[in-house]
Amino acid sequence: MSESGRVASRTAVLVCQGQAAADGRAVPGRFADPVAVQLLRAAERTPVDEVRAGTPPAGWRARTVYEGVRACAEVVVPRTVAIDEALRARVTGQLVILGAGLDTRAWRLHELTQTDVWEVDHPASQQDKRARLADAAQAVRGPDEGHRAAAGLPTMARSVRFTPVDFAVGDVGAALDAAGHDPSAPTTWLWEGVVPYLTPDEVRATVAALDARTVSRSALIVNYQTPSVKAAAGRLLTRVLGSSVTSGEPWRSLWRPQQMAALLAEYGMRVVSDETLLALAHTIGSPARGRISLQSGRVAVAESH
Ligand SMILES: C[S@@+](CC[C@H](N)C(=O)[O-])C[C@H]1O[C@@H](n2cnc3c(N)ncnc32)[C@H](O)[C@@H]1O
Incomplete structure (x- = not known):
């Protein structure tokens, strides 16, 4: 738990479990995440193995x-493949991952060797991730090298800079300044699985903060949820059935594609692609049994010229 009293994100753990469950089994050659399992605690690995x-x-x-982990694996595969491919096509010297959770890209994408990565997240979630990274490193290296393990797993990225911010009350720009992000150089921004957890005002304020640090040849990759009565009913049912994973992290904003495009356009970002996860799943030949959640989740790529 952080000083603010908030606990680390449990949905971030669920996403990590989905990644680990799908590793090496879903769409071979396009999806792989061998790092995810290393970030999970023993009890969290049990449903992954099942x-x-x-x-x-x-x-x-x-x-x-x-069932939660199985369904999550189905959602994260098209999302991860689409985002990884969008990132590979837009490598800059700076990648900022907003609401990073247990994101593994800095540890697994070879394309990031010349990129500095800023992982921005709520302090409680970030503290939890850092503990997991240290434990994973210790497991790899053995207890005798515990002092080195404190630095975490070796990264693919040139550097990883942990930047704690609560989007609801914090100043993303000031935090990035303090962490050495250069606002005059191109940045690739990634915002995956976070927008629904923020209010519309928090989403707008975050986009405005990015805008102040976005120069031409920058890009934003954003994953968001559209309004869906069926998806809302499904979430409610999961809660009623007793899944405590999502209950502490309610959805606060849903966006139609036109609204997201208009918001980004206000800040000089032009959407160049915006697809549902269902369409992305079909494109890569991934199973799509959970059609409702795949239909309401989207990945948009916007560029700044
Ligand atoms: C579902 S997880 C997604 C994590 C990661 N981006 C992924 O896709 O695996 C949601 C993330 O949003 C972060 N988050 C939610 N509300 C936040 C806030 N107000 N400030 C900072 N981070 C927040 C959580 O800490 C968590 O890491």
Whole structure:
């Protein structure tokens, strides 16, 4: 728990479990995340192993967790493939990941060797990630090298700079300044799985903060959710059935593609692609049983010229 009393994001752990469950099994050659499992605690790996083996556990509560991880794996595959490919096509010297959670890109994307990465996240979530990274490094290196493990797993990126900010009350620009981000150089911004958890005003304020640090040849890759009665009903049902993962992190803003494009246009960013996860899943040949959540999630890429 952080000083503000907020606990680390549990949805970030769920996404990481989805990534680990899909690693090496979904769309070979386009999706891989061997780092994700290393960031999970032993108990969090159990449902991942069950999903990978296709062996649902007995008992209603364990089964709910299993289904959550299975469904999440289905969502993260098209999302990750689309975002990784958009990033590879737009490598700059600076990548800022907003609401990074347990994002593994700085540890797994070879294309980032000449890129400095800023991981911006809520202090509680970031503290949790850093502890997980240190433990993962220790597991790889062994207890005798514990002093080196404190630095975390070795990264692919040129550097990773942890930048704690609460988007609801903090100043993203000031935090990035303090962490050495250069506002006069092109930046690739990534905002995945975070927008629904922010109010419309917090989303606008964050875009405005990015705008102040965005020069030409920069890009923003944003994943967001559109309004969907069926998706809202599904979330409510999951909560009623007792999944506590999403209950502490309610959705606060949903955006139609035109609204997101208009918001970004206000700040000089032109959307060059915006697809549903369902369309992306079809493109890469990924299973799409959970059609509703795949239909309401989108990945948009916007460029600044
Ligand atoms: C569903 S997780 C997504 C994590 C990661 N981007 C991914 O896709 O795997 C949501 C993330 O948003 C972050 N977040 C939510 N509200 C926030 C806030 N007010 N300030 C900073 N981060 C926030 C959480 O800490 C968490 O890391």
